[in-house]
Every structure is written in structure tokens, then in C-alpha cells.
Amino acid sequence: MIYLDYNATTPTDPRVLDAMLPYFQARFANPSSIHRAGHEARRAVEKAREKLAHLVVARVDEVYFTSGGTEADNIAVKGVAFAQNKRKKIITSAIEHHAVLTTCEYMTKFGFEVVKVPVDPHGIIDLNFLEDAVDDNTVIISIMHANNEVGTVEPITEISKIAHRHGIVFHTDAVQTVGKLPIDIESMGIDMLSLSGHKFCGPKGTGALIARTGIRFDPLSHGGHHEHNKRAGTENVPGIVGLGKACEIAMTEMAEEEKRIRLLRDKLWNGIREKIPDLILNGHPEKRLANTLGICVRYVEGESLLLHLDMHGICASSGSACTSGSLEPSHVLLAMGIPHETAHGSIRFSLGRYTEEAEILEVIRVFPKIVEKLRVISPLSKK
Amino acid sequence: MIYLDYNATTPTDPRVLDAMLPYFQARFANPSSIHRAGHEARRAVEKAREKLAHLVVARVDEVYFTSGGTEADNIAVKGVAFAQNKRKKIITSAIEHHAVLTTCEYMTKFGFEVVKVPVDPHGIIDLNFLEDAVDDNTVIISIMHANNEVGTVEPITEISKIAHRHGIVFHTDAVQTVGKLPIDIESMGIDMLSLSGHKFCGPKGTGALIARTGIRFDPLSHGGHHEHNKRAGTENVPGIVGLGKACEIAMTEMAEEEKRIRLLRDKLWNGIREKIPDLILNGHPEKRLANTLGICVRYVEGESLLLHLDMHGICASSGSACTSGSLEPSHVLLAMGIPHETAHGSIRFSLGRYTEEAEILEVIRVFPKIVEKLRVISPLSKK
Amino acid sequence: MQYSQKVMEHFLNPRNVGEIEDADGVGTCGNPICGDLMTFYINIEPKTDDLHMARIVDIRFKTFGCGAAIAVASMASEMAGGKTLFEVTELTRQDVADALDGLPPVKMHCSNLGVQAIQEAIKDYLQKIGRPDLAKTIQGCPKKSEHNNQ
Amino acid sequence: MQYSQKVMEHFLNPRNVGEIEDADGVGTCGNPICGDLMTFYINIEPKTDDLHMARIVDIRFKTFGCGAAIAVASMASEMAGGKTLFEVTELTRQDVADALDGLPPVKMHCSNLGVQAIQEAIKDYLQKIGRPDLAKTIQGCPKKSEHNNQ
């Protein structure tokens, strides 16, 4: 299997799994228990918290473990909105992941207004629009660090400056960047940040919300006194330990890995566009995740591309995994101004830790044939 | 280590861990992905869903995977309350876990009224009070199946009848009973049920909400189209597979295990009360979880008992693990009418799958000495 | 969502792909904006207006669309080929879906598209041979707005 | 929340446990309703009202309470034993906590209890020797209501 769907999920790094294993059986206790077994579990959780904090340059008490990126996004948007009752506007972007978009839309039920900042054809948000949209009624700005479908990296520092000029909390969904790009919440001006373990070779079912000291938010899940009373529920100790290990690995290997993957990604792009006419590169040509290659293949439809690839043992995706099966083309591509017809032909290759050059060469060999085959049967191809 | 804190958490059964392992690496894909690797993950998730459904006699599409019991409780109470806007009263009991209690209390922020049904000295809820409290303004009744601190099992069928006579949704927190007691949501009249994997030798960070077809509830976390649009977030595939395996094991071994554990639990109780005067058994003498022995040791304080036990390698708990470290005695014991002074001396032994007779004998040997030692230094002991 | 083996087989090896120059009838359904478009080309013998006599003797298609759309077009072309026009108008989307061993619910609209596009081609033929009245009795594609709502 | 080794050591082997019959002073702080109660018994030599002269020559306690409460009582008894009454009134809860290598924040109130109960015993002594005025200058336990709010 050639797996080029790392933006959907990643395998768990064997070092991560090894770190987790003792916490299923030998050290299985509840970190809230006051016997020594409990203390041992507590120490493991707090050690993982340090590693997380280290990776994004946060304080340890600014880290709140969650069950994933979606939960972190929900806590941020709902939590900040519900923790006050003066401001009633939520600003987000048109290209957010559904975990933010749908969450914002849900808040209209509680009287919040949602403004979606548009993006340019490369997927960069319109800072002027944002500047005009913010006001004293705005409670939170939630704009993603990098987009999962096209990889475009947003101008976080500029966004945070606009937010802070108006006393607005700035949250960023960094699910696709944590572990791939260096992050420093202080210097980037990030008040809240969401991350997800399974996107950088950590375990599924793990994630975190980083919230700067002083940011007020209601919990999403209420209950016991876990995570400074902000996220109730018995801690997923093995998962948290694994997430910590994934952060530790990313910390030391991220820079090297980014370089290696970027080369492979560019080789893939150059290899296929040499052989296939009428390809469109999605996202920003430079300000883009090094691992992401989103393209639109004109005259054909994305799912049929995927199925053919799959028959060749190649795993890719058309847009975000969550919305496959929907009939609408990606809201991200549409927001970037790509016509429906073209957007239906989108496909995303996303590379990762275990991607090898031979795999890329195989895709370069196979993919053009698939496109050719589908174009032959397409009524849209010009002959 | 002698671990008698199974109500706080359990070790993961080795068979459960074995079932999980392939899904970290070999079969790591995202179940929403439309390549074959994704389908394989999807099948694993759906197979686990069948096992869960089987254990509580539900339909597979009535199972919603969550990150644990707390999340399931939150979805139920908040979800049902927010999915409508006519009814404004939430009824619960005075002895719920914080995952339900705190959640209900939070809802007062949104204009809901919370009524807590009192319990008798054995911890059985007052059905007459409940009958009087329900009205057309009540949206949900959330009363636990069995209490985590004292083990008392509530009259679920009677409660559900009262709920349904008034068209009210009935939710039960069955975190302490799933995998320990047979459950049939249909015949028990349960509309919604919360369960948690790590309480019956499944993995931490897993759980589920069971919601009967037709029960309307808002999601707690919004985002992708996971779990029939009711619980967004990439599925924790290894966790879900492990939870499924834990259900499968419980299904076949529960009855035998219950018998074995009850004998050991009764041996423990008889062994210590023979040697220690002034012990009070918490909870109902018969309608009680077979694994739970909650007692109050008069004239001494619970934490100091725990610490001494811990020095002998014995893990127990005083009340729920989540609230240890709080200065208030257990709200459960207080609701049962136990005086503060006595409630401070509570300790809970909870047995489980790996508890052996030799361990029970060791506790019977050690515990009386500890009580004796602490009573000698207590100003409350009568000499 | 996962396809049957039959769907995959037709998707990977679609039958009757192509165009017919100067076809007796041509019909198109779908809309690339919605992600699928099918054009069917048919030749008829004998070229009568008796729906019970006239048969599809050659059938070709081109499709832009998902795996289901391609498989449906292929299967529909196989089912319609050799049949009288009357028999073809009796084909339902369920017939096509069944012949493919089922389709995922979210893809059922595709099976409609196949039958409808062939019916459009039949309408086109009837119009060409001067029987617009007969053509009107045959269903063909729904109006655009309806299709968009599917 | 985890205790220091020092706390555990005093908790497991508390010094000066017991009662003194006909003690020169007896003081109790805390409330079993709140989960901790300490009673200190002290003997004083010389039995003067000069706080700088009178020394605690024997000290015993009984405690109902958590691990911290027991360790605090034990440590406080060690720190007060042999000291003049004046020196004892200068002891703070921080002194006791420090001597125990710290206490978890949620348990800091226990350290107060130790010092206060010994002060109560001193007040009792001063009252018994006819110096209620002097007794009033010494702090002792807070009023019940205050303690409950801690």
C-alpha cells in the first residue's frame, strides 16, 4: 500500500506506541487516585503535558488534553462564547474545517452571528475584510493555521494583531500544522490553539487545546475536576503519553522531515504535471504545507480518480475525509473561486513520515494513465 | 500491588489490547477515507458497534461512540435539553456522579431548573418524590444505574415508567454497570445510556452513548459527519475496537465473574467487620454492585486509611477518585443521611477481574491493624 | 460507503464507452456542476415509431462522474442494448441498481441518471423521425431545478 | 496532590501521640464535621505567666484527620516541645509546612490547625493560672464560622 493520505490520519509512530504500552496494564491506574499507582499515572500525564507545552512554547498549565482536534475546536469556540454574554459575533474563515465551521454555525442557535472571512484564489484569508469585520461585538476570531485540503498557511501573526487591537480572543485550528511547522504561541500571538495527535503520528482519540493564561472559557464537558476543571473525564493516560511522545519526536525531527517531504512532494507534482495536461495546483504555491499536494484534474471527477488509485494500492483523498460521500464539492475549493465543475475533479496527495521516493515514482507512473483513461470516457474532455 | 480500586479504573484486558494493536500501525487508516484502508477501518468500527449494541440489547444505529462516560453524560443531558425549547426542568438524583451533576448545574445558566431527587439511607432514590417532581415542563430525567461510591442499584424500570408516563426522556449513567450487570435497554425502558470503556477492562478514552431511535439531541461536539452527525471527530479506531472487545468479553464472562467477585467481596466484608468494631456498610445491603464495598470507619478519616493501605501496597479509594483532594465529604454519603463526621471516614474497596482471594486475605490481615492505629490517635474514639 | 464488486467491475471496465457519429438518438442528463454528466448515443433498427418493434442495436456513452455514475452508465448500456424502445422505457433505476448488486444510498441518484439519459436519447430519436408527440410520453431527464435538488 | 517524604514519615510515625491527664493546658481546633480535629495537651514549667520563661515541657496530641493533619500535628508538637510560650506563639503555619517540606495547597489549612490548637492549649493554661487578659492576646482557633469557610 502506498499511503498518501497523511492529512486524513497517520500511522502511530512505533516509538509512540511503545511509550503507551505500559499504561494499559502495568501502570493503568486513574491519575486522580491518591494511591501510589495513581500518582504514577499522574506523573506520566504531567510529563506529557510538558512535552506538549514545549512543542508550542506554552506554559504547562496552558495545556488541556482533549479527545482530538474537533473537541478542542468546539471547546474554544463554544467555551469562549458562552463564558461571557456581551459580545455576540464570531468571526471565522470560509475555508475552516467542519470542526470549526459547523460549530460556529451551531452558535447562531444561541443568538451569535457568524461572519466568514473570504479567501483569495490561493486560499489566503482577506485581511482587509477581517479588519472591517471586527468590532467591539466580536467575541472570538477562529482562523486555521493551515488548511487541510490545500495546505495554505494563513498569516497568523497579522490575524492575531487585528484580534488583539480589538480585545478579541484569537483561536487557531492548528491540527494540520502542529508537528509539521514550528509554532510559538507567544510570538505568533495565539490565545488558543487546537491540535490533534493522529495527524502527526500520535494516537487517535488524543488532542489538546492550548489556552493562554487568563483566557476565560466554559468547559464543553462538565464533571470531575480534571484538567484544571476545564475538561472533565478520566484522562486517557496511554493516549496522553503517546501524544506527549509524538510531540517529543516532532520537536527533534520536524525540521529534517519537512525538508525531505517537501522534496518528495515537489517531485510528485513535477512528475505528474509533465505528463498530464490541464492540471490545476490548489492552494498557495509557496505558503503551503510541505506535505500537501492538492490538485484539480479537469474533465474528470475526483472519486473515480481515487477508486482507480485504490485499485493500484495508492491511498489518496478528494478533499477532507470527513466529507467524502457528500455530493457537494469541497467548500474550500469553492471559496477559493474554483468553479464547481473543476472542484469536482479535486484530489489530494498528502505525504508523511513513512513516504518513500519509490512510492512517489510509482504514483508518477500510474496516475497519468488513470487520468487518461477517465478523460477518454469523459464527455467534457476536448479531443 | 493489591488493586481494589476497580470503580476508579481497571487495567485493560490483555485480549482487549491485543485486539487494538493492529489498528495503531498496520490498519491505521481513517474510517471516513474512501480507499480500501479506510473501508477496513470502517468495518472494524462497525463490528465494535455491533458488539456494543449486543451487550445492551440496542440496535447498532443506536450506538454513538464517545471519549468516555463523562462525554456521554454531557451529550445526553445537554443534547436533549438544547434540542428543544419548550421544557425547562431537568430532574436528576442527589447521588449522581459529577459528570451528570455538574452538567445539570451548568444548564441553569441557560434557564433550566434542576431538581435533585433525594435518596433513602441505602441510596435508593425516592420514587414518590420523583413522581411529584415530574411535569410537562420536564425535558429529561437522568438517574444513574448504579452508584460508583456505594454501589447501590437504582430501580431503573420504575423510573423509566414514570418518565414515559409524562413523555420525558430517561437517561441513565450506566458507567458502573455496563459489563457488570445485564442490561436490556428495551425491557428496562431506557432511552439513553452512558457507558465508559475503562470501567470494565476496556481502554481509557473510550465510551458510548446509547440513544434509542427517535430520541432527539443536539451534538456536543460539532464538525464532520461522524457517528450519524451526532459526535464529530476522527474515530479513535483502536480505542473503539478495544471497547468492542471488552463488550464481547463481558457478554460471555459477566455472569461467572459477578458470582466470583461477590464471594470475594463478602469475604472481605465479613473478614474485616469481625475484627473491627463500629463499621458502617454504605449502600444497599442487597441491591448493590457485587464488586463494591463502601464502608465508613467511625472515628478516623478516610484519606489516612488510604495512605496506610497504600504503604502496604493496597490501592483503594475514598469516594470517587475525581473528588479526592476535595475537603468536602462525599455528596453521595451526605445525601444518604450519613453525618459529616462519619462520612469523612469512608473508604471504598472495589474488586474486579484480576482480584484474587489471597489479596482479600491480605487486606483482612492488614486493614484492622491500620484502623486500630488510627483510632488510637483519634480524639473521637471512645476508649 | 462501499461499492459492490459488480460496481467496481463495471467502473474499472466500462462497456460501450464512446460516441456514435450521426447517431439516431443522443441524450444527455446531469450537470457537471453537480458532479455527474452522461451522454448516450443510440442507433435504432428498424427505424419505426412502433416502440415494440424498434430496437437499440448500438449504444455508446460518455460519462463524467463518480465511480457509481460510470458503473451505472456501463450497466445501463448493457441492459438497454438489443432491447425494444418499449422495453427500455420500462427499465427503472432500481433495475439498474439491482443489476449492480446495489448502490450506496448516497449514490442512488446516479442510477436514475443512466436510465434517464437513455430515455433522452430515445426522445431525441422519436423527435428526429417526426413523432414529438410520442417523445413527450417518455420521461427523460427531470428539469434542471429538480435534478439540482436531488 | 502528593505528600513529601517528610509528611509521610510523620504521618506513619507520629511523635507525641497521646493525652496528658490533668494537663496544664488543653486546646482543640477543627471540627470533625470538616474532617479534621486536633487536641493538644501541654505541661508547662515553670508555671509562670511570663511567656518568655514558661516552657512546654511535655506535649501530646490526638488527631482525627487526613494524612496532612496527622503529620502537621506531629511536626507541630516537635516544634513546640521545649520552647517558651512566647516562642510558640511566634510559630506560623508556614513554619510547620516548611518543616514538612511543604504541603499540597489544598491541605495548607491543616498546617494552621496545628499551630492554632497549641495556642489554644496555651490560652487554656493562661486562663487556668488566672490570666484571661493575657490569654486574649493569643490567637488560637478562628471562630467556627470562619473555619468552616476555609
Ligand SMILES: Cc1ncc(COP(=O)(O)O)c(C=O)c1O
Ligand atoms: C457513575 C460514573 N459516571 C461517570 C463517570 C465518568 O466516566 P469517565 O471517567 O469515563 O468520563 C464515572 C467514573 O469516573 C462514574 O463512576
Ligand SMILES: Cc1ncc(COP(=O)(O)O)c(C=O)c1O
Ligand atoms: C484542520 C483540521 N481541523 C480539525 C480536524 C479534526 O480533528 P480530529 O479528527 O482529531 O477531531 C481535522 C482533521 O480531521 C483537520 O484537518
